[in-house]
Amino acid sequence: MSDADPQDHKEKMQQRQAEQRAKVAELQDPDKGLVLVHTGPGKGKSSSAFGVVVRALGWKQRVGVVQFIKGKWKTGERLFFEQLDEVTWHTMGEGFTWDTQDRNRDIAAAEAAFGKAREMMASGDYDLVVMDEINIAIRYEYLKIEDVIAGLDARDKRTAVVLTGRDARPELCDYADLVTEMSEVKHPFKAGIKAQRGVDY
Amino acid sequence: MSDADPQDHKEKMQQRQAEQRAKVAELQDPDKGLVLVHTGPGKGKSSSAFGVVVRALGWKQRVGVVQFIKGKWKTGERLFFEQLDEVTWHTMGEGFTWDTQDRNRDIAAAEAAFGKAREMMASGDYDLVVMDEINIAIRYEYLKIEDVIAGLDARDKRTAVVLTGRDARPELCDYADLVTEMSEVKHPFKAGIKAQRGVDY
Numbered sequence: 001m002s003d004a005d006p007q008d009h010k011e012k013m014q015q016r017q018a019e020q021r022a023k024v025a026e027l028q029d030p031d032k033g034l035v036l037v038h039t040g041p042g043k044g045k046s047s048s049a050f051g052v053v054v055r056a057l058g059w060k061q062r063v064g065v066v067q068f069i070k071g072k073w074k075t076g077e078r079l080f081f082e083q084l085d086e087v088t089w090h091t092m093g094e095g096f097t098w099d100t101q102d103r104n105r106d107i108a109a110a111e112a113a114f115g116k117a118r119e120m121m122a123s124g125d126y127d128l129v130v131m132d133e134i135n136i137a138i139r140y141e142y143l144k145i146e147d148v149i150a151g152l153d154a155r156d157k158r159t160a161v162v163l164t165g166r167d168a169r170p171e172l173c174d175y176a177d178l179v180t181e182m183s184e185v186k187h188p189f190k191a192g193i194k195a196q197r198g199v200d201y
Numbered sequence: 202m203s204d205a206d207p208q209d210h211k212e213k214m215q216q217r218q219a220e221q222r223a224k225v226a227e228l229q230d231p232d233k234g235l236v237l238v239h240t241g242p243g244k245g246k247s248s249s250a251f252g253v254v255v256r257a258l259g260w261k262q263r264v265g266v267v268q269f270i271k272g273k274w275k276t277g278e279r280l281f282f283e284q285l286d287e288v289t290w291h292t293m294g295e296g297f298t299w300d301t302q303d304r305n306r307d308i309a310a311a312e313a314a315f316g317k318a319r320e321m322m323a324s325g326d327y328d329l330v331v332m333d334e335i336n337i338a339i340r341y342e343y344l345k346i347e348d349v350i351a352g353l354d355a356r357d358k359r360t361a362v363v364l365t366g367r368d369a370r371p372e373l374c375d376y377a378d379l380v381t382e383m384s385e386v387k388h389p390f391k392a393g394i395k396a397q398r399g400v401d402y
Contacts, residue, residue: 034400038245042381043237047252048245051278054255055248056399058277076259077252127399160400179386180243185374198257198328199235199361 033127033160034177035152039135039168042182043200049130049162050077056160057086061127064088064120066113068133068165075201088126090116110142114151121155128160135165138172145169234328234361235378236353240336240369243383244401250331250363251278257361258287262328265289265321267314269334269366276402289327291317311343315352322356329361336366339373346372 036052038045053063063086067078081087092113114137120129137143152161152175163172173179195201237253239246254264264287268279282288293314315338321330338344353362353376364373374380396402 034397036244036400042383043379044239044245044249044252044381044383047256048249048383050252050255051245051248051250052400054251054281055277055402058280058282059399061399076256079259080255081259160397173386178244180245181384181386182243182245182249183382183384185380185382196235196361198260198262199237199253201256 031158033155033158035175036160036162037135037168037173037176037179038162038164038182039166039173039179040181040183041166042184044182045164045166046077046132048180048182049132049164050081052162053081053087053128053130056128057084060086062086062088062125063128063130064117064126065090065130065132066117066120066134067091068110068113068131068137073201076198088120106140107142110137113137114143114148118151118154121151121159121161124156124159126156126159128162129155130162131164133165134163135168135172137165138169139165139167145171148172149175232359234356234359236376237361237363238336238369238374238377238380239363239365239383240367240374240380241382241384242367243385245383246365246367247278247333249381249383250333250365251282253363254282254288254329254331257329258285261287263287263289263326264329264331265318265327266291266331266333267318267321267335268292269311269314269332269338274402277399289321307341308343311338314338315344315349319352319355322352322360322362325357325360327357327360329363330356331363332365334366335364336369336373338366339370340366340368346370349373350376 038048053065056063065081065087067075067090069075069092078089078091082089090113092109114131114134117129117131117134120126134143134148138145138148148163149171155161163176168179239249254266257264266282266288268276268291270293279290279292283290291314293310315332315335318330318332318335321327335344335349339346339349349364350372356362364377369380
């Protein structure tokens with residue numbers, strides 16, 4: 001292969017620079033809703049999403065949350081937020097198993113939950129939408145990464161979105177405005193600590 | 202120096218093992234309030250502490266929060282939690298400047314705020330106490346690390362504590378049951394993003 005034409009190269013670089021400037025300008029728009037990903041093996045991925053929910057509520061914003069976890073599992077965040085009018089809360093149906101005994105049913109449940117989130121994102125009614133543990137549903141291939149990104153892309157541009165769960169797909173991290181990785185600093189006694197009500201769920 | 206007596210060494214090892222076992226047993230007690238540190242340069246240190254507050258509230262637990270930040274700064278979390286009866290909220294006095302123009306006044310404000318936290322921790326009235334951004338006050342030497350650890354140690358043993366802020370001191374990490382480090386995965390457009398109401402404060 002021969003080297004590219006220098007004129008071609010220059011045009012390509014100029015185009016890339018223009019795209020980059022447009023992206024920076026877009027991000028500087030204070031009304032743009034950012035896409036945030038919380039991933040990594042450490043604690044705090046979901047809890048920091050719920051902290052962001054609290055901040056939004058403090059500013060009288062409207063929030064939607066879809067939890068991609070087994071529906072029967074009671075969590076403190078669910079007990080707390082479900083009672084608030086400003087929060088639309090949806091936990092994936094009880095049929096969801098994570099144990100792949102009925103993979104088709106799990107896929108249907110995940111798709112229905114994501115449909116709910118997509119609707120909220122597109123509606124323009126929400127300042128913030130949280131998709132908690134969605135990365136797990138993507139990792140298990142219950143949701144297609146292309147569909148998730150298409151849903152994000154079709155959102156009302158003022159709606160901020162937080163997606164949580166370990167092992168976030170690289171395509172999602174590329175799309176996101178900000179990716180935070182939580183890592184657990186090793187502790188010799190870690191293995192001895194059980195999950196506690198309040199702190200862990 | 203000569204090598205230690207083998208009998209001495211054996212006794213020392215046995216003692217260390219006994220201490221380790223006692224520590225593991227203590228941590229396995231489901232009623233023990235854990236000490237958690239959220240540190241690192243990434244986002245999510247404070248917001249995940251507030252997510253833990255939400256979880257605790259969902260389980261009808263009582264929570265105290267002391268924010269070691271400039272008092273005038275309005276945050277969504279403060280606006281939200283201050284209105285709840287189950288939360289005792291304290292933000293460091295307005296006199297606090299961070300700009301060290303009046304270092305003695307800043308130290309007095311930090312000590313007063315920590316005194317409030319120490320009182321809540323020792324009282325037995327709280328399931329959870331959050332000291333938000335206290336690591337900054339320690340780093341600036343407004344608070345002595347020995348005093349902070351003494352306060353933690355004198356807490357009611359069922360009270361869980363979360364301490365946030367970058368650059369947590371090693372002594373604090375040693376004392377803590379769990380340390381989570383938040384790191385920002387680099388993003389080319391990061392510099393273009395301004396702090397946003399709801400997401401960032």
